[in-house]
Amino acid sequence: MEKNYILFPNHSQGLKLEAVLKANKIKYVISPTPRKLSSCCGISIMYRKEDEERIKTLIEENSVEVTGLYTLE
């Protein structure tokens, strides 16, 4: 199954986006960052593909720093 992840330069930015997603009632799951995406430990956020555009807008509007949005098969 396809999985989508948002990666961050540090955990504070991850928690910042979490608060935004929560406030906007967008479903997400905090996950350890998969090794395939980065060799750094720490959190990433899993999201549903159908929410991607909305999340991108929210990232922009709330100036959350992200490393990127990725999809793993």
Added chain:
Amino acid sequence: MGDYREMWSKLQMDLEKHDILCEALPQAFGDIYLTQENRPEAMNYFNYALAEVHGARIQELQEEKEKGKKVVGTFCVFVPDEVILATGAVGVGLCSGSQFWIEDGEKVLPRNLCPLVKAFMGAKVSRTCPYFQSCDMIIGETTCDGKKKAYEILEDYMPVHVMELPQMKRKKNYEEWQDEIKLFIKKMEELTGNEVTVEKLRKSIDLCNRKRRALKRLYDLRKHTPSPISGLDALLVSQVAFLDDIERFIEKTNELCDELEERVKNLKANGKKRIVVTGTPMAVPNWKLHSIVEGLDAEIVVEETCTGTRYFENKVSTEGETIEDLVKNLADRYMKINCACFTPNDGRIDDVIRLVEEYKADGVINYNLSFCHTYAIEYEKLEKALKEKNIPVLNVETDYSEEDAGQIKTRVEAFLEMI
């Protein structure tokens, strides 16, 4: 995500080796935890705590240390956190739950020893546990021969203070434990330069009681049929409890409980067998038994273990005007923990029977880490007492390796069919 390599370097960690651990964790956690359906939203915090277990939390500890605070590591629920907190220090439970550390542990310890003891030594010897590397001192205790003797070896690597836990529960043993707590206070005062006052000790007792209440609230919610939270998730909360900032942990656990209280209003029967787990502790990332049991048609509803009820049952009284009074209160509460290191330890058997009733359980699984003699021997009496009450029981003796997972699964499956 964050790059913690610089911090780990400063902690003199073996980065190359630690990386093997970092590589395995996301996959293991994803497979076991994130594949569960319909998890509470509030578990996201505990996902965070686990994902950042060697990252953000360690960074917080370094920040505390920069402010002059001391960090002390513990391995046992008998070591009173209240004393650590009253001296302004931070207490952390130490790494000891992964097969990853066994090989290095066996370099300095015999192979026929409990995996928990081998793992903690391995974590230190291999410099792959950032908690160990952050500690100014380790507080040991004499709850088992394995740990007791391992602390002598650990002393070659870092300062260790060992508390002598009495092995019987007579009046004089309660007094002995009070004396040990007083010695511990003195040791912590020396380490931190901070005096333990009545006011500070009372405040830390109150904080630890609040943490116990939050965990009790979570466990009480598991009494519902079906439980609003999986045993795996509840275990993760308990494991995080040993590592996390206490105030934040209380807040997040209560948020989880708020959500679970809503959940229980709409839960429908799922027909799953309800299991009590009793026995030896499950340190992070030991999720082996829970993942096997909950992969079948069953849910674990309570753990009578040190990473379960023994950690939070009974409060410490804040009554009293002197340090002596409060130390007595501490000793009274801690000596109520029913660990197999005591003889006799009939209280544990009573606890298991009580929990089966309170949690409306269908059966009991005795979880015994390999070579843990006290629990292994005690099983005879436990089994007999449960059989007299017609409570089905299964004994699982295992270590951290995955080799016997298939075999355990078959045995649990047969057990579930029988009950």
